[in-house]
Amino acid sequence: MRALVAAAIGLAAALAIVLTVSAIGGPEGSTSPKPLLTTVPNAPGAVPPGK
Amino acid sequence: MRRKASLILLALAVFFAALSPLLRWYAFPRLAKVPPSQYQETVLEAKNATLLDYKQFKSVTVPKVTIVQTLKGNVEESRKIEKTAGKDVVVWDSLTYVLDDKGQFVSKNPERYIFDAHSQAPVHATGEMVDGDPVKRDGIEFKWPFLTEKRDYEYFDAQSRTSAPIHYKGTVAFHGLKVYYFEQTIPWTRVPFPKAMPLGVTPEVAKQTGLTRWYSTKRMFWVDPVTGGPVNGEEIHQEELRNATALFGQDKITAFSGHVKMREDYVDHTVALIKKNRTLILLLTSYLPWGFLGLGTALLALSLWLEARSRRPGTPAPTTRTEPEPVSA
Structure with a gap:
């Protein structure tokens, strides 16, 4: 009986963690201030914000 | 004491064994x-x-x-x-x-x-x-x-x-x-x-x-x-x-x-970006599920071993000393 209770506690903890993390999800962020480019950048990521 | 430890290990074994499929088939598609x-x-x-x-x-x-x-x-x-x-x-x-x-x-x-x-x-x-x-x-x-x-x-x-x-x-x-x-x-x-x-x-x-x-x-x-x-x-x-x-x-x-x-510098940049992101995906689809499954199995084995040792007949069971009662005729 005590073994069953221990297993149930383990299972409940796993479910709780996975459900919580999945519900929270990742950060959305915001739209980048960088423009859609009409010039050739010199290097990857070299475009300054709002150029 | 050993029985308590084996129960804690059993709970942890179930925790990690359950996390393995939950991460792969529940969390991954959502995250x-x-x-x-x-x-x-x-x-x-x-x-x-x-x-x-x-x-x-x-x-x-x-x-x-x-x-x-x-x-x-x-x-x-x-x-x-x-x-x-x-x-x-x-x-x-x-x-x-x-x-x-x-x-x-x-x-x-x-x-x-x-x-x-x-x-x-x-x-x-x-x-x-x-x-x-x-x-x-x-x-x-x-x-x-x-x-x-x-x-x-x-x-x-x-x-x-x-x-x-x-x-x-x-x-x-x-x-x-x-x-x-x-x-x-x-x-x-x-x-x-x-x-x-x-x-x-x-x-x-x-x-x-x-x-x-x-x-x-x-x-x-x-x-x-x-x-x-x-x-x-x-x-x-x-x-x-x-x-x-x-x-x-x-x-x-x-x-x-x-x-x-x-352009070659963009190929290198893209490859570096993809390599970084693929590690995150592999964590959820492979590294963590397999790691947790292995850990769960090891903990379960340890728990069973401790439980078996606590039940071994040669092991002196904890007893309370009782004084013999006086015999009266």
Whole structure:
């Protein structure tokens, strides 16, 4: 009986963690201030914000 | 004491063993998604390309044509569409901007691509467009789904505004990654004129002269199967203006012809980005599930071993000393 209770506690903890993390999800962020480019950048990521 | 320890170990064993499938089949499909705020630029080049010179009214060979492609996630629009779509949506505003060897404008193609953040399947909503024309994509564009399969996919062709199969052609090594190679050939197809052309030529002016625009391409992608992100892209792209006798003195004239390849520094940058992202995906699909399963099994074995030891007959059981009672006759 005590073994069953221990297993149930383990299972409940796993479910709780996975459900919580999945519900929270990742950060959305915001739209980048960088423009859609009409010039050739010199290097990857070299475009300054709002150029 | 040993029985208590074995019970704690059993609880931990079940915890980790349960986490393994839950992470892979519950958490991963919900957590793995394209972020709505992504910004990415790519530079492609076509060396010794043929280009139509609108001043000279003839095709000329130029040392280089550069294509700058920017993808920008529009977070506000994705939030709006998510409300009605009822799922995580990504809105990519993209611009493909073509410049000649002198940095002069050749053409541009703005697009809005709306898709499911998890499956990358197209989502249809107001604003979905190519060069200002409303479209309804049936296939993927720019990116393959996570855990890409060895099969053909429907891929959207922005010039013809239609989707056609892009064929899986094999697995190859590319910059230390095992990637899937895909190929799509679009046969000669009549396509609309871009809204913006050099020297202020408009589609209306081009149509008045009776010109028609035709295009053919062989599109190649090397795709990381874990993230679904292309690490390299090439295109053998040809464009012709037909029915051109009145303007150009011949029926067909090449508007563009070239082998377009990603600039080497962008290949390196993309490979580095993909390698970083694939580690995150592999954590959820492989490293953590298998690690937790192994840990759970080990803890269960340890728990059973402790339990067995506590029940061994040779082990003195904890007893309480009782004084013998006095015997009375």
